[in-house]
Amino acid sequence: MLELRAATKTYDDGHPVHALRETSLTVEEGDYVAITGASGSGKSTLLNLLGLLDVPTTGSYRVLGLPAHELAESHRGAVRGQVFGFIFQNFHLLNGRSALENVELGMLYGPYNRRERRRRAWETVERLGLAHRALADPRRMSGGERQRVAVARAVAGRPRVLFCDEPTGNLDSANTATVLDTLRGLNEEGLTVVVVTHDPGVAAEGRRRIEVSDGTVTEVEVPA
């Protein structure tokens, strides 16, 4: 489904920063991959490449067989909107819009019309136990509720791959459990999940483990 081949990422910060050294990585449909590593090791860089938020400096990247590294940004954006969902640590929800509207907005670049977006948004908000808060402004919600809205927004359009950057970063244990249960359930239904985390408990959810150290990516054996 996702295939990085001999990919590198070098930032120009006055001097070259080798954020990702030559990396080849394949993610299969239905995988649950946890990416761990120290601060500054290159995890976000790897996630940005996999999520088509950035392009490799050298090497290639294929998404569903498409050569993403050769596509125009508009085409990459279309693939991103139709195939991928994202959950970030700081939610990035729009204040002044209801939870439901936030979830609908997450599908704006997908294939669904307005009515279908509304239907899917309701269904997903209910699934995440937020029906009673659907019309609330995120500013008036708890951290755990906001994160569940962010999860709903990312998955309502039924993406093929879900990328998460510290999805439970600021949550207490009960809310962390809700988010992890949701991710596990969606993965069991076939969603491919790629999660960057510092939390060993979150990493343990992955059936594959990728360690990033100083820009070098290594797959670690996970005991069955």
Ligand SMILES: Nc1ncnc2c1ncn2[C@@H]1O[C@H](COP(=O)(O)OP(=O)(O)OP(=O)(O)O)[C@@H](O)[C@H]1O
């Ligand atoms: N836009 C940029 N320009 C220059 N250097 C960058 C840029 N983005 C990241 N870096 C550098 O690339 C390296 C990898 O950064 P990256 O954000 O991928 O690390 P990370 O593992 O996600 O860290 P953290 O866990 O702290 O978020 C770091 O040395 C960082 O300082």
